[in-house]
Amino acid sequence: xxxxxxxxxxxxxxxxxxxxxxxxxSINQKVGxxxxxxxxxxxxxxxxxxxxxxMVKDFNVVLEDSEIEVVAEVIGGIEPAFTxxxxxxxxxxxxxxxxxxxxxxxxxxxxxxxxxxxxNYLFEASVxxxxxxxxxxNKCLAGNTIEQISGILNGTTNFILTKMIREQMDFDAALxxxxxxxxxxxxPTADVExxxxxxxxxxxxxxxxxxxxxxxxxxxSGITRITLDDVAYAENAGYAIKLIGSVKAVExxxxxxIVCPRLVSKSNLLATVDGVYNAISxxxxxxxxxxxxxxxxxxxxTASAVVGDIIDCLKHPDRSIMISWEDNTDKSYVVKYKTxxxxxxxxxxxxxxxxxxxxxxxxxxxxxxxERAGRPDNELxxxxxxxxxxxxxxxxxxxxxxxxxxxxxxxx
Amino acid sequence: xxxxxxxxxxxxxxxxxxxxxxxxxSINQKVGxxxxxxxxxxxxxxxxxxxxxxMVKDFNVVLEDSEIEVVAEVIGGIEPAFTxxxxxxxxxxxxxxxxxxxxxxxxxxxxxxxxxxxxNYLFEASVxxxxxxxxxxNKCLAGNTIEQISGILNGTTNFILTKMIREQMDFDAALxxxxxxxxxxxxPTADVExxxxxxxxxxxxxxxxxxxxxxxxxxxSGITRITLDDVAYAENAGYAIKLIGSVKAVExxxxxxIVCPRLVSKSNLLATVDGVYNAISxxxxxxxxxxxxxxxxxxxxTASAVVGDIIDCLKHPDRSIMISWEDNTDKSYVVKYKTxxxxxxxxxxxxxxxxxxxxxxxxxxxxxxxERAGRPDNELxxxxxxxxxxxxxxxxxxxxxxxxxxxxxxxx
Numbered sequence: 103x104x105x106x107x108x109x110x111x112x113x114x115x116x117x118x119x120x121x122x123x124x125x126x127x128s129i130n131q132k133v134g135x136x137x138x139x140x141x142x143x144x145x146x147x148x149x150x151x152x153x154x155x156x157m158v159k160d161f162n163v164v165l166e167d168s169e170i171e172v173v174a175e176v177i178g179g180i181e182p183a184f185t186x187x188x189x190x191x192x193x194x195x196x197x198x199x200x201x202x203x204x205x206x207x208x209x210x211x212x213x214x215x216x217x218x219x220x221x222n223y224l225f226e227a228s229v230x231x232x233x234x235x236x237x238x239x240n241k242c243l244a245g246n247t248i249e250q251i252s253g254i255l256n257g258t259t260n261f262i263l264t265k266m267i268r269e270q271m272d273f274d275a276a277l278x279x280x281x282x283x284x285x286x287x288x289x290p291t292a293d294v295e296x297x298x299x300x301x302x303x304x305x306x307x308x309x310x311x312x313x314x315x316x317x318x319x320x321x322x323s324g325i326t327r328i329t330l331d332d333v334a335y336a337e338n339a340g341y342a343i344k345l346i347g348s349v350k351a352v353e354x355x356x357x358x359x360i361v362c363p364r365l366v367s368k369s370n371l372l373a374t375v376d377g378v379y380n381a382i383s384x385x386x387x388x389x390x391x392x393x394x395x396x397x398x399x400x401x402x403x404t405a406s407a408v409v410g411d412i413i414d415c416l417k418h419p420d421r422s423i424m425i426s427w428e429d430n431t432d433k434s435y436v437v438k439y440k441t442x443x444x445x446x447x448x449x450x451x452x453x454x455x456x457x458x459x460x461x462x463x464x465x466x467x468x469x470x471x472x473e474r475a476g477r478p479d480n481e482l483x484x485x486x487x488x489x490x491x492x493x494x495x496x497x498x499x500x501x502x503x504x505x506x507x508x509x510x511x512x513x514x
Numbered sequence: 515x516x517x518x519x520x521x522x523x524x525x526x527x528x529x530x531x532x533x534x535x536x537x538x539x540s541i542n543q544k545v546g547x548x549x550x551x552x553x554x555x556x557x558x559x560x561x562x563x564x565x566x567x568x569m570v571k572d573f574n575v576v577l578e579d580s581e582i583e584v585v586a587e588v589i590g591g592i593e594p595a596f597t598x599x600x601x602x603x604x605x606x607x608x609x610x611x612x613x614x615x616x617x618x619x620x621x622x623x624x625x626x627x628x629x630x631x632x633x634n635y636l637f638e639a640s641v642x643x644x645x646x647x648x649x650x651x652n653k654c655l656a657g658n659t660i661e662q663i664s665g666i667l668n669g670t671t672n673f674i675l676t677k678m679i680r681e682q683m684d685f686d687a688a689l690x691x692x693x694x695x696x697x698x699x700x701x702p703t704a705d706v707e708x709x710x711x712x713x714x715x716x717x718x719x720x721x722x723x724x725x726x727x728x729x730x731x732x733x734x735s736g737i738t739r740i741t742l743d744d745v746a747y748a749e750n751a752g753y754a755i756k757l758i759g760s761v762k763a764v765e766x767x768x769x770x771x772i773v774c775p776r777l778v779s780k781s782n783l784l785a786t787v788d789g790v791y792n793a794i795s796x797x798x799x800x801x802x803x804x805x806x807x808x809x810x811x812x813x814x815x816t817a818s819a820v821v822g823d824i825i826d827c828l829k830h831p832d833r834s835i836m837i838s839w840e841d842n843t844d845k846s847y848v849v850k851y852k853t854x855x856x857x858x859x860x861x862x863x864x865x866x867x868x869x870x871x872x873x874x875x876x877x878x879x880x881x882x883x884x885e886r887a888g889r890p891d892n893e894l895x896x897x898x899x900x901x902x903x904x905x906x907x908x909x910x911x912x913x914x915x916x917x918x919x920x921x922x923x924x925x926x
Contacts, residue, residue: 121657121800131724132656226654232801234646234654242638242646244544245533245821312543371807374786388533388818389644392808395783396801406800409657421833 104140106412107164109186110177111144111157114200114227117405118174119153122412129409133416140170161186165193172415174408175199176227184208191215191223198411200227200404206301210314210429220422224411229255229302230380232403233396234410239309239384240425246386248310252348252514253382254375255302255361257398258286258293259325259345263363264376266333267342273328285378295324296345296361303347306382307359311351313430315359321439322361332449332509334474335483341365341447342373346514356435358442364514365447365485371395372514440495445488445513447472448498452505455482461504465497485513516552518824519576521598522589523556523569526612526639529817530586531565534824541821545828552582573598577605584827586820587611588639596620603627603635610823612639612816618713622726622841632834636823641667641714642792644815645808646822651721651796652837658798660722664760664926665794666787667714667773669810670698670705671737671757675775676788678745679754685740697790707736708757708773715759718794719771723763725842727771733851734773744861744921746886747895753777753859754785758926764849772851776926777859777897783807784926852907857900857925859884860910864917867894873916877909897925 106122108115122129122139130136141164142156151157161182164170173190175197177183183204187197192215199205205212205225216223226236230253239248254260258280265276277294280286292298300322307315325345336343344366349359366373371393375381380398385391397403414423452458462484463469470485477483482505486494498507518534520527534541534551542548553576554568563569573594576582585602587609589595595616599609604627611617617624617637628635638648642665651660666672670692677688689706692698704710712734719727737757748755756778761771778785783805787793792810797803809815826835864870874896875881882897889895894917898906910919 117800124799125657125659128659129657232655232798233804234650234806237649237654238646241826242649242822243644243818244825245537245541245818247537247540371783371786374783386644386818387536388529388814388821390809390812390815392645392806394646394804394806396804400802402800403802406655406657406798409800410654413656414653 103136103169104138105169105171105416106137106139106174107141107143107170108139108174108176109143109161109164110175111142111146111148112176113401114176114404114408115142115144117401118176118408121402121405121409129413132413137416140167165189170195171419172196172198172412174412175201176408177201179203180207187212188215191219191221194219194221196222196224196415198224198408198415200408202228202298202301202305206304206317209305209308210427213426217422217426220420222415222418222423224414224425225305226411227404227407229305230382230394230396231398231400232406233380233382233394233398235306235382235394236309238394239306243384243386243389246388248351249385249387250348250350251303251306251310251382251384252346252372254344254372254380255299255347255382255398256293256345257378257380258290260375260380261285261378262294263325263343263345266328266330267337268376270330272330273326294326296322299345299347300361303349303359303361307349307357308427309425310349311357312427313435314427315349315357315430315436319433319436320359320361323363325363327509328363329509331474332511335449335472336365336447338474339472339485340368342368343511344372346372352437356437358439359436360439362512364512366514370514440492441490443488443490446486446494447483447509447511447513448486448507449481449483449509450501450505451480451508452482453480455480455505458482458505462501465501515548515581516550517581517583517828518549518551518586519553519555519582520551520586520588521555521573521576522587523554523558523560524588525813526588526816526820527554527556529813530588530820533814533817533821541825544825549828552579577601582607583831584608584610584824586824587613588820589613591615592619599624600627603631603633606631606633608634608636608827610636610820610827612820614640614710614713614717618716618729621717621720622839625838629834629838632832634827634830634835636826636837637717638823639816639819641717642794642806642808643810643812644818645792645794645806645810647718647794647806648721650806651718655796655798655801658800660763661797661799662760662762663715663718663722663794663796664758664784666756666784666792667711667759667794667810668705668757669790669792670702672787672792673697673790674706675737675755675757678740678742679749680788682742684742685738706738708734711757711759712773715761715771715773719761719769720839721837722761723769724839725847726839727761727769727842727848731845731848732771732773735775737775739921740775741921743886744923747861747884748777748859750886751884751897752780754780755923756784758784768847768849770851770854771848774924776924778926782926852904853902855900855902858898858906859895859921859923859925860898860919861893861895861921862913862917863892863920864894865892867892867917870894870917874913877913
């Protein structure tokens with residue numbers, strides 16, 4: 103049966119078709135019946151493409167074809183993906199996707215529609231590319247209360263930070279290299295400002311805690327202001343700087359969620375994750391810490407997850423697999439990040455900075471000064487004790503009368 | 515409904531009951547109905563145990579109770595576990611297990627029985643303790659052709675090797691410490707000789723390649739003969755010695771599978787996995803390399819996987835989830851390990867060993883001599899090129915006329 107349609111023939115879409123066709127024989131064995139891709143929907147022409155005969159421009163062809171059971175939406179972005187997805191689910195077709203923007207914005211709503219129509223909305227590819235993470239959290243770790251999830255969720259920024267750490271390349275040079283290698287887009291904002299990672303941690307938090315976490319409720323800061331000086335101080339003190347998305351259960355059924363650069367101790371496996379690789383650490387009350395590692399983006403790795411979801415839908419043709427979370431209108435569900443405790447790396451500039459040490463030590467109590475080779479007289483760096491961030495800010499405001507606060511990076 | 519029974523109240527059994535009861539409210543939400551543990555079957559008495567009222571000694575009580583939907587078999591070993599499992603499946607109850615010995619010996623048979631009775635036989639806990647690995651391979655990576663799986667599958671041996679590498683403790687002292695800490699049993703044979711890891715790689719290989727791989731067809735060597743000298747040479751050359759179970763597709767639809775110590779390059783994440791932790795690397799033609807890491811044993815981590823499987827069965831009360839592989843009677847399916855290519859670390863002893871270098875170099879072609887601090891005159895260590903193991907053996911047999919072969923360890 104030709105029962106699959108792929109919507110969007112870009113990088114992930116073409117990878118999905120390629121991988122499905124390559125492994126079709128074993129896929130059909132796993133599904134237990136003959137399945138294939140019938141349509142590839144894209145507004146563009148692909149003359150000479152080996153699958154040209156399956157190309158259509160009108161999504162309605164898919165909608166109106168009752169043979170189609172599964173639609174792989176790999177367009178990205180909110181529209182027209184949202185409308186297509188909704189219509190497909192409402193017409194009794196399962197939808198699988200790599201579209202993190204859409205899942206983060208509309209996941210609860212689309213999951214509800216899927217259940218109402220006894221079909222599936224699956225999105226293993228939306229977080230961590232090919233790394234299995236949605237099913238493991240939803241199924242394998244279902245017996246746990248999830249204590250926290252934190253991860254390197256964006257390969258572009260991890261590539262840039264790796265170049266800064268390993269080769270002392272500055273941010274602009276590393277970004278340029280990432281763009282030349284095709285790891286970063288011409289407009290790199292969504293990656294370097296942490297927006298992409300934010301969508302992913304929202305999806306993981308929604309899944310783990312059962313309530314939709316919206317990106318606009320999550321504080322997000324990127325890596326554009328990290329300097330090689332910060333990298334050097336971190337390195338010297340046994341840390342690597344990584345862009346980390348994290349979500350954690352706190353009191354009263356609420357959560358904290360934040361995306362920001364962090365100093366990660368080198369004894370933590372996350373600190374050893376280099377280049378475009380992603381890794382996600384999950385802590386459960388039964389399992390302890392588990393970590394998932396792999397290529398978080400790219401044509402075939404992402405296609406791997408899309409095709410895995412297609413197979414799962416084809417294996418459950420008349421059944422809604424219970425992935426679900428509630429919608430959430432409570433703006434206090436994600437607690438304000440300034441009320442959360444963190445230890446903080448701080449770098450300041452002041453004339454004869456060392457003379458400020460007694461005042462700083464009195465301000466923060468027990469803190470740790472850290473060094474870098476060639477630290478100038480007018481610079482000082484330290485790591486605060488773990489304190490509520492508002493309190494750290496108050497103290498730094500006081501310190502700013504006698505010094506310029508150059509960097510503030512949270513510890514993991 | 516009291517629809518779950520736990521068979522065996524040892525470490526994993528008591529952890530399963532503890533975790534299930536602790537998270538019962540959220541488990542019931544996930545299942546979508548009220549579920550609980552009705553029976554705990556064990557021949558022993560547990561006076562004063564908080565769940566004493568659920569204890570029964572006779573497994574038939576479970577079998578004959580139609581309310582029981584899921585049986586968690588956490589006895590371990592082949593019998594009576596096999597008989598209990600078979601009877602439970604035949605009477606229409608799903609079975610979940612942490613019993614790697616049973617799955618490795620009888621997996622194909624029990625999966626067949628489960629399908630015939632439209633129930634499930636799930637075993638996420640049988641490999642890697644709480645680490646999600648069975649479902650990820652079976653579902654998330656289903657779109658891939660699996661190229662290889664290799665992993666640190668036994669926490670006891672990894673603890674011992676870590677002590678040898680990090681603290682220069684010798685094997686006997688490290689084993690004694692592992693026993694004192696409860697990581698190794700009084701009779702450590704199954705761990706240190708690699709048998710436990712062997713069962714696990716058989717399960718992963720059966721799942722990934724669709725045909726049962728029996729432990730007796732897999733060459734298995736343990737870590738008892740590794741010396742601190744070997745550790746030092748490896749360290750010096752940029753490797754860590756790890757006990758690795760691996761399975762790989764080769765030509766003609768056959769596989770190679772082996773458990774043995776290996777020199778693992780420190781650039782490989784597996785080399786950084788220390789202590790009782792496990793990690794499993796999977797390579798697929800779509801996803802590339804992914805790695806799964808966590809606690810591979812222990813009461814609650816293993817219970818985490820058992821409870822996850824219980825939940826999955828409770829969510830699919832009238833459905834056999836299609837995990838399956840064929841039985842296999844072809845003794846040539848796992849190719850002879852001596853016909854497989856490896857690079858090999860070799861340590862020899864001979865008077866004035868350095869004088870043998872020209873002869874050895876001629877024998878092997880381009881090889882690498884490696885050093886350790888304080889290498890005595892009568893010792894030499896080298897890494898061979900990648901060659902069929904039979905050929906390496908022939909050359910070493912020749913070399914053994916002029917030197918004693920003290921160690922042979924494959925590279926990963």
